[in-house]
Amino acid sequence: MENISEEKVRAYWESSKVFQANPSEKEKVFITAAFPYPNSPQHIGHARTYTITDIYARYNRLIGKNVLFPMGFHVTGTPIIAMAKRIEEGDEDLLKIFEEIYGIPKEKAKSLTNPKDLVLYFSKEIEEGMKLLGLSIDWRRKFYTFDPHFNKFIEWQFLKLKEAGFIEKGEHPIPWSVKLNSPIGAHDTKGDVDPEIEEITGIKFEFGDSYLVAATYRPETIFGVTNLWINEEEQYVKVRIKGENYIFSKKAYEKLSHQLEGEILESFGGSYLLNKKAKHPLSKKEIPILPASFVKGGEGTGIVMSVPGHAPYDYVALRDLGKLEELKPLKIISSSLSVEEVVEKLGIKEQTSPKLEEATKLIYKEEAHKGKMLIESYKGMLVKEAKEKVKEDLIKEGKAIRIWVIANSPVYTRAGDEVVVKLVKDQWFINYGNPSWKARVREHFEKMKIIPPSLKKQFLETVEWLERKACTRSSGLGTRFPFDKSKMIEALSDSTIYMAFYTISHKIKEFSPKELDEAFFDYLFLGKGTPKNALHKSLREEFLYWYPLDSRHSGADLVRNHLTFFVFNHIAIFPKELWPKQIVVNGFVLMEGKKMSKSLGNILPLKEAIKKYGADAIRISVAGTSDLLQDSDFYRSVAEGVKQRLSFFKNLPKSHPKLENSEKEKIDLWLESKLNRKIKGVFKKYEEFQLREIILELFYEMYEEIKWYLQRVKTPKLREFLKKWSLALSPFIPYTAEAIWFELEGKGIEGEKLSWEEEKINLDREKAEEVIKAILLDVENIRKLANKKGEKLTICLALDWKFDFLSLLSKEKNMEKIQQKIKEGEKHLIGEKLKLLSKLRKELHKIESPPSKEILKEHLEDAKEFLEKQLQLKVEIVEEETLTHPKAKQSLPTKPALILE
């Protein structure tokens, strides 16, 4: 006989519309997972967040809630365009990956040169994969972030942000390629290096009608400047920028010109500057311009300020010139390390010495950590604070400028030119730095349920750390920025409140995009004004039914950006009662212990995995085998094991026909107790996302227990067990659960509520069974050690008082009180009890109450036949007092003495 296939179960879900959620009388739960970005097919790694979300959705249905779990596609930004472009260029590596790993025919892949075609193709792929995986999604609500209706919604979002004063315009430095005339990310560079931008300070030293701009990482050392350094071999230029003349090295300015636009007035060799004087911006003292070989024309500004008191390079260079007497090093920072000593100790002879690097590090580390300023207006301030303060003060007074450099330079683009920093004007920002906004967000985070809870700290940190975030880009898919239509809204900014859109996305298409103006959404989401018509009103009602969002799910990589923005934006736009309630974060999926990557070729496509192991096995493998935040490791052998166990459970109705009406045995009571107790505990585990625990207890352990049960029982009665068990695990294994229910009941699990029967939980029964298991093991041990098989086993049940006494010890841990109780008891037992107490003293804290003697006895008698069969022995169960064998005295309630003869 064939099992009910996944396909049939899926067809049932489809036709019964069980996942299409509509407002009702029932209590609602609204759940979303971060929507996928369809620029390539999905692999098992993608399955984790969605499976976890689905488990939660299905769990909530199982406890009678009306659950909405929708899905859409995020297509905003440049990666899709970049992918289409790579295809258009005929990127062989890419086409090979598509063909060999994902099985996409080359011809098909090659045709995806239009971003929209690409999106449609991959989103269809992904949707199919999600359906195969058994995700209980309401697909009627699907949308793409380039849909005109969605665009209108995002425009409205930005109108609201602007209204609240959170949208700002300003300048912003970005990595830039002159040759490509575009911003540069890691994927545009040779070797995929991420160009890092770093701010340095350019300090202005008066020089005739111009300023020599010295670049420094340590503006606080301005007070110790004795001279300037240049490289006499280099060319220098005088540039007019915003009405002032600046001097840089020529090579440096070539790079800086993209952030400091100006007109080159003249050009001259370094020797022109040599030995002339410049004015210190603070003291106005004249300081000489001297040559140093360590000054590189292409770095910084090509001009360096000399602080011999705190910089080994400067000290040694001055010494080389014999000018240490004339230009005495100034001590402006207190520190236990002095430059002289370090240079001396390392034996540095001249400015070309490679050891200078080390010396600089030593000095810098010491001063940055422990150093304090000695200079009047900053006296006593820690260096790391003074650094910022001095910089800001200098800039404010017009004595310095901000300069950005590529910190890990040189970085080269794929086109071959060096990445420079460009200052983008007209850059728009969302100002997450706004203090009152932050305060409200902080407050809400404190109240929100964050799972796992340990992440709350990280969220709060992120809130503190966020400043303004650039929200527009010059190109990409998505929504045009309403206040400057030449720009596109960037991808992390248009995905912050889209969950609200799901609540009405299936109905809003009835309106034309033109109708979706500010007033439309103001009414829909904020209840302002009046509805346009009945449909409009019903949208509002549906929105209010589902909102607020009850649970937001995503991978751990989105904590510091998306998830935090998501909360920020909700707080900015919606009233308090509609703010999100819970965030659930999960780790990634590794493949056989390694990160999945194209270069390793260890990517397992989702569809292939499902085909091979079945959806339920994949669901357990990605969601139930590791802790939530931990990266879960996908092992084929584990998936294989899960698959086999699942089919064992699934086949039980056939291998052990329904004999539920035959008389109950003691072991049946044991199984009932186990099952009901586990189900009782599972609710909390679902709520807290202790998914690994659930799988451990209800899947792996249950499997062992059923195996044991089948050994123990005479006629297996599994019908009720299977129904309950599959229901409890149905969030993980919906296909198996439905199949079992169809098999047993001729119907699906829809509408069934998970419950347990408290009266069936019987710990005594479970403990008694543990004794049986222990006896088997002990006999085996004894046989091994004694090296004899034996013919007869005598199990001797402990004396009554021992049961009572252990029961007392399980409750009373105070020695004095125990002793008192002993003395109050029967006189002739005092000695024995004290003896036993001293023996058990060490493990007193872990003594549990024993099962009742009646149940234990009954259970042992019941298992006698089983024991005899298993051990091939004659078994006798007797009371301790009937024996004279010395071993008999050792009997304890849960450890009956065993005598093997």
Added chain:
RNA sequence: GCAGGGGUCGCCCAGUGGUCAACGGCGCUGGCCUUAGGAGCCAGUCCCUUAGUGGGUUCGUGGGUUCGAAUCCCACCCCCUGCACCA
């Protein structure tokens, strides 16, 4: 550098004051099953001891708190992640 997380029995990984010599998986050893292999099942896997319920030494290193610590505190060493305008 700043921030967050982490170092556990060959490996991966649970465990936040006593039920911990420490879950689970992998690996390894022995047994069952099988024509055989694989899979599956059972048992073992820190050391010593013992016809089973006994003892010793462990949880990055070194100190401390406690009747009691993998778990709390202090110091140190090492590792991972993020530092944005990118999805």
